[in-house]
Amino acid sequence: MKSPEQTRTERERMIEESIARRGITDTRLLDAFRAVPREVFVAPNLASAAYEDRPLGIGRGQTISQPYIVAATIEALALTGTERVLDVGTGSGYAAAILAKVAREVHSIERIEELAQAAETRLVSIGASNVHVHVGDGTLGLPDHAPFDAIAVAASGPVIPQALIDQLAIGGRLVMPVTSPEGVGQVLVRVHRVAEHAYEKEELGEVQFVPLLGAQGHRPGETAVVTAPRLARPGSFASAARIVREASEPLDDIDSASIAPLVERIASARIVMLGESTHGTSEFYRLRARITRELVTRHGFDFVAVEGDWPDAARVNDYVAHASAPHTRFPFTPFDRFPQWMWRNREVEGFVEWLREHNARSKGRGVGFFGLDLYSMYTSIGVVLRYLAEVDPHAAETARERYRRLLPRREDGIERLLPAPRRLAAAEDAVLANLRDLLQKRLEYAQLGPERYFDAAQNARVVASAERYYRAVYRGAAESWNLRDSHMFDTLRILLAHFGASSKAIVWAHNSHVGDARATEMRVRREHNIGQLARQAFGDVVRLVGFGTHHGTVAAADDWDEPMRVKNVRPGHPESYEHVMHEAGISAFVLGLRSPQRAAVREELTPARLFRAIGVVYRPETELASHYLEVVLPEQLDELIWVDETRAVTPLPELAKSELSKLPETYPFGL
Numbered sequence: 001m002k003s004p005e006q007t008r009t010e011r012e013r014m015i016e017e018s019i020a021r022r023g024i025t026d027t028r029l030l031d032a033f034r035a036v037p038r039e040v041f042v043a044p045n046l047a048s049a050a051y052e053d054r055p056l057g058i059g060r061g062q063t064i065s066q067p068y069i070v071a072a073t074i075e076a077l078a079l080t081g082t083e084r085v086l087d088v089g090t091g092s093g094y095a096a097a098i099l100a101k102v103a104r105e106v107h108s109i110e111r112i113e114e115l116a117q118a119a120e121t122r123l124v125s126i127g128a129s130n131v132h133v134h135v136g137d138g139t140l141g142l143p144d145h146a147p148f149d150a151i152a153v154a155a156s157g158p159v160i161p162q163a164l165i166d167q168l169a170i171g172g173r174l175v176m177p178v179t180s181p182e183g184v185g186q187v188l189v190r191v192h193r194v195a196e197h198a199y200e201k202e203e204l205g206e207v208q209f210v211p212l213l214g215a216q217g218h219r220p221g222e223t224a225v226v227t228a229p230r231l232a233r234p235g236s237f238a239s240a241a242r243i244v245r246e247a248s249e250p251l252d253d254i255d256s257a258s259i260a261p262l263v264e265r266i267a268s269a270r271i272v273m274l275g276e277s278t279h280g281t282s283e284f285y286r287l288r289a290r291i292t293r294e295l296v297t298r299h300g301f302d303f304v305a306v307e308g309d310w311p312d313a314a315r316v317n318d319y320v321a322h323a324s325a326p327h328t329r330f331p332f333t334p335f336d337r338f339p340q341w342m343w344r345n346r347e348v349e350g351f352v353e354w355l356r357e358h359n360a361r362s363k364g365r366g367v368g369f370f371g372l373d374l375y376s377m378y379t380s381i382g383v384v385l386r387y388l389a390e391v392d393p394h395a396a397e398t399a400r401e402r403y404r405r406l407l408p409r410r411e412d413g414i415e416r417l418l419p420a421p422r423r424l425a426a427a428e429d430a431v432l433a434n435l436r437d438l439l440q441k442r443l444e445y446a447q448l449g450p451e452r453y454f455d456a457a458q459n460a461r462v463v464a465s466a467e468r469y470y471r472a473v474y475r476g477a478a479e480s481w482n483l484r485d486s487h488m489f490d491t492l493r494i495l496l497a498h499f500g501a502s503s504k505a506i507v508w509a510h511n512s513h514v515g516d517a518r519a520t521e522m523r524v525r526r527e528h529n530i531g532q533l534a535r536q537a538f539g540d541v542v543r544l545v546g547f548g549t550h551h552g553t554v555a556a557a558d559d560w561d562e563p564m565r566v567k568n569v570r571p572g573h574p575e576s577y578e579h580v581m582h583e584a585g586i587s588a589f590v591l592g593l594r595s596p597q598r599a600a601v602r603e604e605l606t607p608a609r610l611f612r613a614i615g616v617v618y619r620p621e622t623e624l625a626s627h628y629l630e631v632v633l634p635e636q637l638d639e640l641i642w643v644d645e646t647r648a649v650t651p652l653p654e655l656a657k658s659e660l661s662k663l664p665e666t667y668p669f670g671l
């Protein structure tokens with residue numbers, strides 16, 4: 001439990017960093033955020049995450065909105081304190097509580113009775129006596145209480161409901177997210193009723209909300225599913241463990257036991273994705289390398305694409321391809337950014353050395369190694385400019401001028417590593433112009449060979465995606481997550497096309513990217529990932545393989561940009577799949593989950609349970625809130641590889657900053 005003092009400090013920090021610094025200046029509104037305890041509005045097990053600037057589950061597949069979005073919505077209503085406000089989508093009641101502080105009277109309406117009741121109880125408990133909670137379809141408004149001086153809608157509909165427009169007082173404002181016609185993006189829209197029949201409409205930016213369901217909203221089932229998976233009852237764990245024990249293929253030694261049955265099941269696919277439930281577990285990297293070697297040597301897979309940066313992986317690719325003169329290229333040290341250990345470790349090194357030998361032995365094109373990620377904006381700019389300087393010096397000058405807009409300036413604030421969002425947005429056209437120019441000159445630039453051109457073009461794409469990504473980071477978690485996974489998936493497609501119509505790909509990325517997002521609570525947050533996108537685009541020729549562990553040690557950091565440590569992994573939570581697998585009592589195994597052969601296993605494992613995700617940061621103290629997701633395992637993955645007790649990866653020695661510049665670049669890891 002946190003002390004009241006700690007909670008106040010966290011709340012203050014959230015207001016400063018996530019709200020004020022992003023440009024919300026109304027002091028009455030900031031004071032309202034100070035006065036309302038957000039921890040009261042989330043489930044007790046999420047209270048420790050109450051001051052993170054993100055939406056959190058509140059049950060029934062709904063979420064409490066991200067604080068910044070609540071602030072931006074309310075600020076757009078331009079309240080002075082005298083207004084009567086309609087709040088559509090009570091949810092947790094948090095937004096209503098903030099509104100109650102900055103308006104005279106609030107009517108809040110929620111379609112799910114259970115949520116409305118819980119919200120009402122909380123609002124009473126904090127003494128918000130000027131809020132009235134109603135149960136009903138908010139797309140019809142509350143005619144008995146109209147007109148309203150302001151209307152805030154916290155769920156996204158296909159159009160602004162006519163009933164709400166009719167119930168808006170003259171001079172009043174309405175703010176609501178509207179779903180795009182294609183059903184993908186949402187835009188926050190403000191309507192100002194300036195006269196009886198005159199409205200001014202304005203778009204405030206892209207957002208992510210749950211759907212508005214009702215007579216003048218979306219129909220249930222028409223948009224993505226909105227109910228979270230239902231958790232399995234603890235009683236069902238013993239029988240699940242028994243069936244896992246019977247159905248699994250034990251691996252008594254993960255480095256030598258046969259993986260033939262698994263390989264046989266996945267080898268005919270065009271895309272095999274190999275996940276991991278942590279970024280720092282030795283066994284996961286070793287097993288992925290073993291499976292990959294089999295797929296490459298015996299089944300003709302063409303390349304490995306990893307959750308790492310493009311230019312960094314390109315350096316590895318040069319190494320494994322025995323490229324002749326890679327050093328004429330833009331100089332930098334691969335994989336020297338946080339988290340270094342994710343790719344700079346002995347396990348990956350071993351695989352890279354193997355791949356280099358394999359390519360030396362084999363005739364023909366050789367197996368490639370590529371990066372799917374987009375965190376290399378400045379390195380990618382460097383690569384593009386260096387390339388253009390060689391093939392087209394005039395174009396290089398133009399490109400340099402355009403990319404200059406992405407450099408941070410003093411006015412962005414001293415602590416910024418990137419330009420402020422507004423200036424990023426202004427750079428978008430310039431960045432896209434560079435990409436377009438490069439793509440149009442494909443034939444002209446043939447002199448340095450197709451591989452160099454391909455690499456430069458992909459770096460220009462990375463810059464464009466990164467610019468959008470960093471801009472989205474300011475707006476909300478789901479949108480930036482989706483941009484990143486869409487970029488990774490586009491990159492995979494580009495690679496498949498590059499290698500030809502019958503090419504076959506292996507992907508190494510975290511379970512949270514590989515496992516189909518639609519089978520996890522990510523769906524409720526409207527997040528997608530490469531596993532889902534691949535299944536949707538390629539169907540039956542995709543195999544998603546996930547990994548998991550119960551306890552052991554892991555390489556991870558306490559926080560972003562902190563040093564790597566070897567941390568203890570807590571035993572799996574009693575309501576988790578980890579618990580089921582551990583109870584099966586086998587130290588390591590492969591479990592096929594694919595229908596229809598596995599009907600009994602699938603049935604037993606289908607009620608949703610928790611599944612742990614450890615990234616580069618591991619916080620055992622808040623594990624339940626920060627690392628467990630609700631998933632339906634047999635829908636999420638085709639295969640699960642289980643290692644009950646695991647060890648941390650062995651990182652290569654850290655590079656001192658002064659050494660970075662003088663390292664020879666003959667070896668991908670600079671060692």
Ligand code: SAH
Nearest residue numbers: 064089091092095110111138154212213214
């Ligand atoms: N403002 C809330 C956000 C809740 S999410 C908070 O701060 O916690 C949006 C809510 O809108 C969900 O609880 C959902 O059940 C509700 N909702 C969706 N369609 C609705 C409708 N037609 N009428 C009323 N509520 C609706």
